Amino acid sequence: MMHIPMKYYFLLFCEVAFGQFMTIPLLYSKYTPEIIKEVLLTEYNCPDLSSERCIGNADYFFVPLEVNDANDFLEFIVGQDILFLYDITYSSVISAYIDAFATQFLFMHLVSGYTPNAIPPLTYYDHTRYTLIRDGTIALVKHFGWQKIIVFVSKDFSEMDFQSVTEVEIVFITILPSGLSYETIYIIVSKEVKPLGVKTIIIATDDNMSKLIQRAIIEAEMNTKDYIYIFPHQSGWSAYLEGALTLEEYAWMPKNVANYAEIIINYSADFLMNLMKYYPIQGSFSLYTFYGFILTQVNLERFHIFNIQNSQPVLVGNITNRVVSFYTPPIFNGNTTTPPDNSKLKLPISISGGSINPDGSTYMYNAYCQLGSVHAIDSINSQSKILENFDLVINNITDCGASYFDSNYASSCFSRHSAELGYFHVAAQPIVMTEGTLTVFNSLNISVPVLGVESSSSLSNDFHSQYASVSFSNTYTANAIALLLASFRITKVSLLYLNNPWGENFKRQFLNRAESYKIEVMNKNQAVPSGFNGTDKSFVKEIVDLKTRYIVIEATNTEMFSIVVALYDLGMRKGDVYLISGGGLGLTSNVQYVIGEDSYNKLIELGDGSVYVTFLSYYNAFGEQIYGEFLKEYEVVYDYMCLYYDATYLGAYAIDSMISRGFNLNSSGIEEWIRKVQFTGCSGNVQISKSGNDRSTIKVGVYNLIRNNSNWQLTLSGINDPTKVVVYESLVDISWYTDNNGILPSDIIGADLSCPFKSEQEQSFLYGYLILLIIGGSFLIFDIYFLYKNLEFTLSRKYLMLQCKTEENILDNLMYFAMIVECFQYICIGPDFTDLFPGFFKKIIKISALDFRNFSKSFDWTIWYQIIMMEIILAVWLFFLIGKIFNVWRKCKIQLFVIISEIGNVLLPIIGDILFLPITWFLLLTFQCTKSIGDNFKDSFHNQDCSIFCWQDEHIKYIAGSSLAILLYLPASLYYRPSWKDNTGNLVFHFKEQPYNSAIKSFMQIVLVVMNTTLLPYSDIAYTVSFVSIVSIYGVFTLFKKPYNYDRASLWYTIFIFCCIWLWICCEVAKFNMVFAESIIGVGWVLLGIIGIIYQKRKLPSFLESPKGQDILRLFRFQLSKKSPFQAGIEASVSYIYIDQSSSDNKKSDLFSEGFNVEFLH
Secondary structure (H helix, E strand, C coil): CCCCCHHHHHHHHHHHHHHHCCCCEECCCCCCCCHHHHHHHHCCCCECCCCCCCCCCEEEEEEECHHHHHHHHHHHHHHHHCCCCECCCCCHHHHHHHHHHHHHHHHHEECCCCCCCCCCCCCCCCCCHHHHHHHHHHHHEEEEEEEECEEEEEEHHHHHHHHHHCEECCCCCCCCCCCCCHHHHHHHHHHHHHHCCEEHHHEEEEEHHHHHHHHHHHHCHHHHHHHHEEEEEHHHHHHCCCCCCCEECCCCCCCCCCCCHHHHHHHHHHHHHHHHHHHHCCCCCCCCHHHHHHHHCCCCCCEEEEEECCCCEEEEEEEEECEEEEEECECCCEEEECCCCCEEEEEEEEECCCCCCCCCCCCCHHHHHHHHHHHHHHHHHHCCCCCEHHHHEEEEEECCCCCCHHHHHHHHHHHHHHCCCCCCCCCCCCHHHHHHHHHCCCCCCCCEEECCCCCCHHHCCCHHEEEECCCCEEEHHHHHHHCCCCHCCCCCCEEEECCCCHHHHHHHHHHHHHHHHHHHHECCEEEECCCCCCCCCEEEEEHHHEEEEEEECCCCHHHHHHHHHHHHCCCCCCCCCCECCCCCCCCCCCCHHEEEEEEHHHHEEEEEECEEEEECCCHHHHHHHHHHHHHHHCCCCCCCHHHHHHHHHHHHHHHHHHHHHCCCCHHHHHHHHHHHCEEEEECEEEEEECCCEECCCCCCEEEEEEECCCCCEEEEEECCCCCCCEEEEEECHHHHHHHHCCCCCCCCCCCCCCCCCCCHHEEEEEHHHHHHHHHHHHHHHHHHHHHHHHHHHHHHHECCCCCEEECCCHHHHHHHHHHHHHHHHHHCCCCCCCCCCHHHHHHHHHHCCCCCCCCCCCCCHHHHHHHHHHHHHHHHHHHHHHHHHHCCCCCCCHHHHHHEEEEEEEHHHHHHHHHHHHHHHHHHHHCCCCCCCCCCHEEECCCCCCCCCCCHHHHHHHHHCCCCCHHHHHHHHHHHHHHHHHHCCCCCCCCEEEEEHHHHHHHHHHHHEEEEHHHHHHHHHHHHHHHHHHHHHHHHHHHHCCCEEEEHHHHHHHHHHHHHHHHHHHHHHHCCHHHHHHHHHHHHHHHHHHHHHHHHHHHHHHCCEECCCCCCCCCHHCCCCCHHHHHHHHHHCCCCCCCCCCCCCECCHHHCCCCCCCECCC
């Protein structure tokens, strides 16, 4: 339309209609958009009479109004015979005042959005009646061919009356009251609207509610490219969903459109132009003819169509008399001009949501689980490669019972919804719900296939092929539990099972499998009474009396809670029993409010460490992906959501298989194909057994329930996969081990609790300490005596420092290895280090000290096995030592004796020197009886084994053996130790430990052993301080007095000692700050290593050169002739020559007999 100034339309109109010019006031207020006032004041030269009220000679004038003076001004202008009035106040309140004077004016033009209460015939208002807005919206829906819609209407816009629409199907409509919270709106959007699968959604609400609905749509992830949103009327101002369409009346334009004022003015001018054309036809002007013009000529059903593009409204078309036309194609979400295809054929299905019970109470757990079906439907419709030309929709979420099943209510409910059940129905859990649903279907002759998550083996009736379960028969659970027990070598268990078909099936299968695994079930017919609530504990007492530690339970959570509480009341505590169930204890945070705090605390005590075996949900990468989607969309994840997801996909695959093969969809055909399809689902491979109604194979997870601080931690400990050769795969140790220092508790309570007394009877035994101190003091006296007797030798003789280069051999490397072993032994008997270095490092340390107590699950020695092992080692050592002293092997010319001699050359130094510390340690532990239950010697028991009472019976035998071993080993070892490397036959050591260091080290090690057996049980702190202090003094000693005749060896020996000291320091720091200790321990070791490398490189030259070709056979070559060239070369070596500083005569050592034949040279 060509733009003509509004002024001339007014003049022309007045002249034609009345033959005279008229004055027309334009009323505005502070609510009028600034751009409107700017255009009127500048382009159209409207006089602004804000300073005074008067009627000038202008054709029209611009009048500001306030609410408090609107009534006075209107009375004034009525008295001036002004018949025309323009209301552009944009204030509903002021417009209400104007409406009161409507009959006084010939023409009122309202653009403020106010609808008069009673429409006077002479009033024309630019905003369209609500029913016309509705009709325009439906016209837009039909233009794109969308057949089904969802409608949100706020109460203020309920006059749109969408309920009366018949042209398209309204699947869901809700009238939202004002003030509704966002949480409620989100529940409606995500839980009620989204599952319906309808993609065309109309939002006819006020601006605030429109924003809340759009926020919920985004958080529910419904702003995808296949959704389309239409905003009629004012809600379009707040539309920001990409690709949405808004309908705006001609007078109502978005505030950010620049030509807003011009559109208003031109629209008014258009109105006047039509009025001028109308009156010449009528021939005369009157109020009646003007009313006729309003009714017949004014087109009120005209709308702009705006499209939200890049968060901005863009004018793309209009609707006139329900005819849709576009200036430019709208761009939909997904950046395409092709409208979403919401015309796919809909395939209805149904699910039992179970969110509302017949009594009105809620049962949200099942409703949340059914979200798995909702999510599957959304995935199938938007992403899946199946049913590409169809959409699955939920016709009705039938709340026909939830936490309990009321047969009468369910029959009535399903009867009402029978036509809406669709092609298959997903039944609600638990078992009573599934079975009840099938019973009602049979009674009503409903043949719709039913999919579920409860095993058919748990159902008391046979429903044939109508039902299929993606869950598993508890046959799998029974097999998995029996296999788990067998893998742990558990041979005695108790069994509790439900007194119903599910429980009987479990019992039958478990007994069969237990028998094949040689597991004795102590009570084979102990059914849990139906509805057991803990009142009658007689059958639980029978379990307690059997004293079986491992109890297999197949029961519901309610009954299991009562069983556990009864066990606690009958004296069972943590560690006394371990529960293995087929469904878990269900120890969620809200349980304590259901059963009470006292009972919940009992569940915590006995539930900690329990194991339950159930289907493995969210398996493999695909399952983990679905888990993430559930968590993101619903913020809560249940295991059964995974099975519901798979059950829905199972039905969809069956339908897709029939459609793709050209079969007509019918109940019997879908049932058949449900048993034919196979796919990878959220819980792994999904396939229904050909011979039954349950899943054919399913992976079963073994879960360990652990109480961590105030929270429950669920750990997947193992997987039972029937399809694999090795069925059970262990992933993480169960707390049965970790709670008991890596030892599996015995099958029978008390079998491994071998202390024949209560812990509160235990007390310290002073005489035991005194005896241990006396024996330890004897060790020191022995050592001091031999140190004194050989003082001249140890102080006056030393090996000549290595000064010339020689070829390095393997034995030289073994010397370094011996240093490391010695340091590991110090760590083993020193302060506890396991907090910093558990696991593999701990085992290495134990091996270095020959300590195999609590070594691993399969290798665990008692203290007595250790002592016997030491005594056997000493017997072998004495055998070779006697042969060496009396030169037995050389006197015999038999080749076998020569070989024995060479073996002795290897074992004597290893046992006599390297193993000196662990041997003396374990022999002294035999006498560690510092605890008692009384005041007599016979009341004392061994610290390492409380089943052994000291100084009687079996302990006397161990004392005798250890005493004899000490008397033979200690003096011989101390006597022989300083120069053992000189008596190794053909074994060549190029550098050796100085005699004085051997003597001092022997004394220190005996002191450490005595402290370990006496001071450590008394005070951990005192032991730590004393131990570290003694080792530190020895470390400082090695700094100034070289322990080896090779500088580099002495350096690294000292560094190893200080590494041990740094470890113990960090262990003490870890008691206060573990993170800090873990961070500094490596730093200290690296720093010590760097210092050693730098000092060695600058100050200490290397005299051991790597050979071009190492002859490893030399290490194992025994003396098969009198003298080999290799032996002759040794005798020329200067690396093991003594310097005798006290005598100028060549002499043999007083330390050894002639059998050793060691010469000391000047």
